[in-house]
Amino acid sequence: MKIGLIGNPNVGKSLIFSHLTGIGVEVSNYPGTTVDILSGVSCINRLPVEITDLPGIYSLDGESDEERLVRDLVTSRSFDVLVMVLDAAHLERNLYLFLQVLEHQVPMIAVLNMADEAEEQGISINTQAFSDICGVPVLLTAATIGKNLPEIIPLALEKAAIGHFQVSYDRHIEAAIRTLGRLSGADRISVLLALQGIGTDVLLLEGAATIAKEIEEEHQMPVSRILAGNRHHAATELSKQVITRAPVKESRGPDRWLLRPFPGVLIMAGVLISLLLCVFMVGSFFEELIVEGFDLFIIEPLKAAGFDPLVYELLFSFFIAIQAGLGIAFPFVFTFYLLMSVVEDTGYMSRIAFLADRIMHRFGLHGQAIIPMVLGLGCNVPAVMAIRQIGTKRERYIAAFLITMVPCSARTVIIAGIVAVFVGIYAALSIYLIIFVLILLTGIFLSRVTTGSQLGMVLEVPPLRIPSPGMVLTRAWIHIREFLVIAMPLLIVSSVILGLLGFYGILDVIELYTAPVMEGLLGLPTFASTSLLFGILRKEMAFETLVVLAGTANLTEVMTTLQLYIFALVSTLFVPCISTIAVLYREQGLKTAVLISIYTVLLGLVAGILINYVFRVM
Numbered sequence: 137m138k139i140g141l142i143g144n145p146n147v148g149k150s151l152i153f154s155h156l157t158g159i160g161v162e163v164s165n166y167p168g169t170t171v172d173i174l175s176g177v178s179c180i181n182r183l184p185v186e187i188t189d190l191p192g193i194y195s196l197d198g199e200s201d202e203e204r205l206v207r208d209l210v211t212s213r214s215f216d217v218l219v220m221v222l223d224a225a226h227l228e229r230n231l232y233l234f235l236q237v238l239e240h241q242v243p244m245i246a247v248l249n250m251a252d253e254a255e256e257q258g259i260s261i262n263t264q265a266f267s268d269i270c271g272v273p274v275l276l277t278a279a280t281i282g283k284n285l286p287e288i289i290p291l292a293l294e295k296a297a298i299g300h301f302q303v304s305y306d307r308h309i310e311a312a313i314r315t316l317g318r319l320s321g322a323d324r325i326s327v328l329l330a331l332q333g334i335g336t337d338v339l340l341l342e343g344a345a346t347i348a349k350e351i352e353e354e355h356q357m358p359v360s361r362i363l364a365g366n367r368h369h370a371a372t373e374l375s376k377q378v379i380t381r382a383p384v385k386e387s388r389g390p391d392r393w394l395l396r397p398f399p400g401v402l403i404m405a406g407v408l409i410s411l412l413l414c415v416f417m418v419g420s421f422f423e424e425l426i427v428e429g430f431d432l433f434i435i436e437p438l439k440a441a442g443f444d445p446l447v448y449e450l451l452f453s454f455f456i457a458i459q460a461g462l463g464i465a466f467p468f469v470f471t472f473y474l475l476m477s478v479v480e481d482t483g484y485m486s487r488i489a490f491l492a493d494r495i496m497h498r499f500g501l502h503g504q505a506i507i508p509m510v511l512g513l514g515c516n517v518p519a520v521m522a523i524r525q526i527g528t529k530r531e532r533y534i535a536a537f538l539i540t541m542v543p544c545s546a547r548t549v550i551i552a553g554i555v556a557v558f559v560g561i562y563a564a565l566s567i568y569l570i571i572f573v574l575i576l577l578t579g580i581f582l583s584r585v586t587t588g589s590q591l592g593m594v595l596e597v598p599p600l601r602i603p604s605p606g607m608v609l610t611r612a613w614i615h616i617r618e619f620l621v622i623a624m625p626l627l628i629v630s631s632v633i634l635g636l637l638g639f640y641g642i643l644d645v646i647e648l649y650t651a652p653v654m655e656g657l658l659g660l661p662t663f664a665s666t667s668l669l670f671g672i673l674r675k676e677m678a679f680e681t682l683v684v685l686a687g688t689a690n691l692t693e694v695m696t697t698l699q700l701y702i703f704a705l706v707s708t709l710f711v712p713c714i715s716t717i718a719v720l721y722r723e724q725g726l727k728t729a730v731l732i733s734i735y736t737v738l739l740g741l742v743a744g745i746l747i748n749y750v751f752r753v754m
Contacts, residue, residue, distance in 0.1 A: 137183070137184075137185045137186070137216050137217070137293065138185075138186045138188070138214070138215045138216050138217075139185060139186070139187050139188070139215060139216065139217050139218075139219055139289070139292055140187075140188045140190055140209065140210075140214070140215035140217075140218050140219065141153055141187065141188065141189050141190060141218075141219050141221060142190045142193075142206065142210070142218050142219070142220055142221070142233075142237060143192060143220060143221035143222060143230070143233070144192055144193070144194055144222075144223065144229070144230050144233060145192030145193075145194075146192070146223070146483070146486070147192070147221050147222060147223040147230065147249055147250070148221065148223070148249040148250055148279040148280070149189060149192060149221045149249075150174075150189060150607070151279040151280065151604060151607050152221060152247070152249065152277070152279050152285060152288065153174060153176070153187065153189040154606070154607050154610050155279065155282065155285045156176070156178050156187055156285070156288065156289060157176025157177065157178055157187055158176070173188060173189075173190070173191075174188070174189040175187065175188045175189070178289060180289050180290065180293065185289060185293070187289075188215070190205075190206050190209065191205065191206060193206050193233065194232070194233060195232065195233060195236065195364075196210065196233065196236045196237070196240075197236070197329075197332055197334070197360060197363075197364075200528055201528070201529060207334075210237065210240050210242060211240065211325075211329075213242065215242070216243065217242075217243050217244060217245070217292045217293070217296040218237060218242050218243070218244040218245075219244070219245055219247055219288060219292055220233075220234055220237055220244055220245070220246045220247065220272075221247045221249050222234060222246060222247065222248050222249065223248075223249060223250050224248040224249060224250050224251045224253070224254035224259065224261055224276065225250050225253040225254040225257055225259060225599075227248065227254075227259075227261065227375055227378075227379060228371055228372060228375035228379075229371075231370075231371035231374055231375060232364075232367050232368060232371050234246065234270075234371075235301070235303055235367050235370055235371060235374075236367065238270065238272075238299040238301055238302075239302075239303070239324065239325045239328065240325050241298050241299075241323075241325070242298065243296040243297060243298055244272050244296055244297070244298075244299065245272055245273045245274070245275065245288075245291055245292050245295065245296050245297075246266070246267075246270070246272055246273070246274045246275070247274075247275050247277055247288060248261060248263065248266075248274060248275065248276050248277065249277045249278070249279055250278060250279070250280075251276040251277060251278045251283065252278040252280070252281060252283070253278075253599060257381075258381050258382035258383060259379060259380075259381055259382075260379070260380045260381075260382070261276070261378055261379055262378045262379075262380070263275070263276055263378075265377060265378050266378040269301055269374065269377060269378070270299045270300070270301040270374075271297055271298070271299040271300035271301060272296070272297050272298075272299045273291055273295045273296065273297065275287060275288065275291055280601065280602075280604060301374075303366055303367055303370045304366070304370070305362075305363065305366045306355075306362055306366060308351045308354060308355070309328075309331070309351065309359070309362060309363065309366070312327070312331060312344070312347045312348075312351065313327045313328065315347070316330065316331075316340065316343055316344055316347065319343065320337065320339060320340045320343065322337065322340050326340065327340070327344065328363065330343075330344035331344045331347070331348045331351075331359045331363075332348075332359060332360050332363070333345065333348075390600060391487070391600075394484070394487045395487060395490060395491070397491070400487070400491050401491055404487075404488050404491050404492070407479075407484065407488070408488070408506070408507075408510045411475055411479070411510070414471070414475060418467065418471045419467035419471050419472075419515065421467070422467035423467045426459070426462050426467065427459060430455065430458075430459040430462075431459075434455050434459075435452070435455060435456070435459070438451055438452060438455065439452075445639070446639060449635045449636065449638070449639040450632060450635065450636075452635060453631045453632045453634065453635030453636075454628060454631065454632060456631060456673070457624075457628040457631030457632070457673070458624075458628065470612055470616045472515070472518035472519075472522075473518065473612040473616065474608065474609075474612040476507070476522065477603070477607070477608040477609075477612055478603050478608055479507075481601065481603030481604060481607060481608060482600055482601060482602070482603055483599060483600045483601055484600065485507070488506060488507065492505075492506035505523070505526055505531065505535045507522060508520070508522035508523050508526075508535060508539055509535070509538060509539060509542060512539045512540075512542035512544060513542055513543065513544065513548075515544050515546075516539060516540055516542065516544045516712060516713070516716040517715050517716055517719050519539045519542070519544075520536060520539055520540070520716060520719045520720055520723055521719055521723065523535045523536060523539065523723065524723060530586050530587065532723075532724065533582075533586060533724065533728065534579065534582045534583065534586055536720060536723070536724050536728060536732060537578060537579075537582055537732055537735070538575055538578060538579050538582075540712045540716060540720070540732050540736060541571065541574060541575050541578065541709070541736065541739075542571075542575065543567075543568065543571055543708055544675065546674060546675035546713065547675050547707075547708045549675070549679060550671075550675065550678060550679045550704050550707055550708055551564050551567050551568070551704055551708060552564060553679050554679060554682075554691065554700050554703065554704045555567060555700065555701055555704045558691055558692050558697060558700050559697045559700055559701050563697075563701055567701075567704060567705055567708060570705065570743065571708065571709065574709070574739065574743070631673055631714070634669070634670070634672070634673060643666050643669065646665060646666070646669070647662045647663065647665050647666055648662075650662070650665040651665075653665075653741070657741075657744075657745045657748065658702055658706065658741070658744045658745060658748055659698070659699060659702065659748045659752070660695075660699055660702060660703055660706075660744075661694070661695065661699070663682075664682065664703055667679075667682040667703075667707070668706065668707055668710055671707050671710060671713070672710075672711055672712075672713060672714055672717075673713065673714050674713055674714075674715075675707070675708075675713050678707040678710075679707075682703065698747075698748070698751050701747070702744045702747050702748055703744075705740070705743055705744055705747060706740040706741065706743065706744040707740070708740075709736060709739050709740035709743055710736060710737060710740040711733045711736050711737050711740075712732070712733070712736065717729055717733060720732060
């Protein structure tokens with residue numbers, strides 16, 4: 137038995153899913169998309185029931201990746217039963233999607249969640265009347281307190297029904313449904329989709345396009361807007377029949393401060409900076425413990441073991457990769473997702489997106505992109521993983537580029553350890569300024585040339601809530617597990633390959649061939665190319681390798697301040713670390729990962745060459 141959970145965003149669907157499946161959850165990309173699908177198994181009466189948490193959407197007619205995916209799954213009858221989760225406190229708004237799902241004639245039940253919030257707002261819903269009108273079982277739940285959640289699966293298995301409520305469309309639409317249905321034999325929903333240009337039946341689509349053109353000329357508006365208007369009217373009428381409202385004292389609450397430019401922007405800045413500092417401080421603390429622990433108990437004994445050189449190189453590359461992965465995964469990624477889950481579950485994420493939307497649209501992004509951009513200062517890996525929350529493929533593509541340019545904590549080590557120490561604090565700050573300008577220019581350029589749709593400011597702001605500790609931990613674990621099983625293997629393989637390149641002298645050959653660029657264009661010593669390559673494994677390793685190859689921790693003995701400045705700038709802009717590349721490949725595909733790597737390499741080299749030329753001339 138396969139059950140799909142479907143509903144609008146912020147209706148508590150994920151919390152219900154977590155209660156029904158526990159932590160045994162699989163995360164997968166639906167084939168051909170970047171959309172995550174969560175699925176788990178629950179055992180009812182000794183029989184396994186597969187439950188899938190579909191992405192939250194507002195309509196089945198939209199063209200976002202999530203809307204197309206859910207529409208395809210519903211149309212293809214991928215589930216035996218659909219559990220439609222609705223927000224009882226905002227039922228009328230949720231009924232639009234509910235009415236669309238009803239039209240697909242799939243066995244379903246309606247779960248009216250957040251019944252406790254509806255009660256606080258003086259909202260009472262006649263579930264029996266709702267069920268009689270629509271023809272499907274209706275259940276009131278409150279996921280945050282666990283009310284009636286155990287009844288969902290038994291109700292879905294035993295009493296799910298195909299609804300009989302039917303939206304009455306404009307007379308021209310109804311006439312088109314009858315005509316096209318009679319000529320093609322298609323059912324009602326197939327004709328409705330065809331009138332909007334959706335479907336695979338070529339003959340039906342051609343006939344529907346002809347009729348749709350006539351309807352649009354008659355009404356002076358697209359068919360999709362006519363259908364939407366009829367559905368909204370039906371949702372309003374249905375809600376009037378099942379909802380009664382008692383008078384309650386209106387309270388504006390914290391949103392009177394959180395959603396206004398002042399002091400909302402200041403509060404947002406405080407929250408984001410606190411989030412960043414927490415991720416950075418907690419991550420750095422545990423990273424230092426993990427790295428030092430590996431050095432003390434694994435790396436140092438390995439060096440003293442007297443292995444054959446090739447065996448030693450393979451083992452060293454293997455363990456250094458694990459050290460790098462665990463030093464990033466557990467402290468940074470887990471802390472990041474733990475805090476992000478708290479921010480999401482409280483409902484403050486939507487408020488941040490609302491305030492940041494106007495600024496982010498200048499970069500061709502939705503307001504939600506501000507979160508991964510800021511957290512990229514801590515670590516690019518979780519920041520790239522966080523872009524999946526951004527609405528469209530175009531925006532995720534732009535965000536991926538910009539996030540990989542954000543100076544993470546490892547890059548900060550290079551800027552602070554090389555420039556701030558040996559050149560000066562103002563020189564270090566100037567590198568941040570150069571990077572910020574390049575991010576700004578890159579964002580403006582990409583927003584102009586990248587094709588695809590951009591989300592408008594249609595954003596639901598849910599009420600502020602106290603997050604569920606169990607849900608917060610579950611979400612964090614799902615994402616950290618995903619990182620460990622996908623990014624870690626890629627990191628280990630890449631590290632071993634890099635180690636073999638060094639063992640067989642290929643890195644020496646690279647230094648020889650890169651000398652014209654290193655010495656001639658950048659004005660750097662030839663061993664800087666090896667440092668940059670090791671920086672791909674872990675960014676701060678570029679600094680560490682430079683010290684090793686220079687033979688001294690006092691770098692001013694072997695390099696000028698200009699060389700140190702150029703090296704720090706180039707290594708900061710240079711290709712992201714292997715962990716980031718691995719996650720880019722996972723989230724955006726091989727083509728985007730390669731393109732970003734090439735772009736950042738060129739950007740770093742061009743910036744370094746320009747700085748070298750300007751100061752040489754001066």
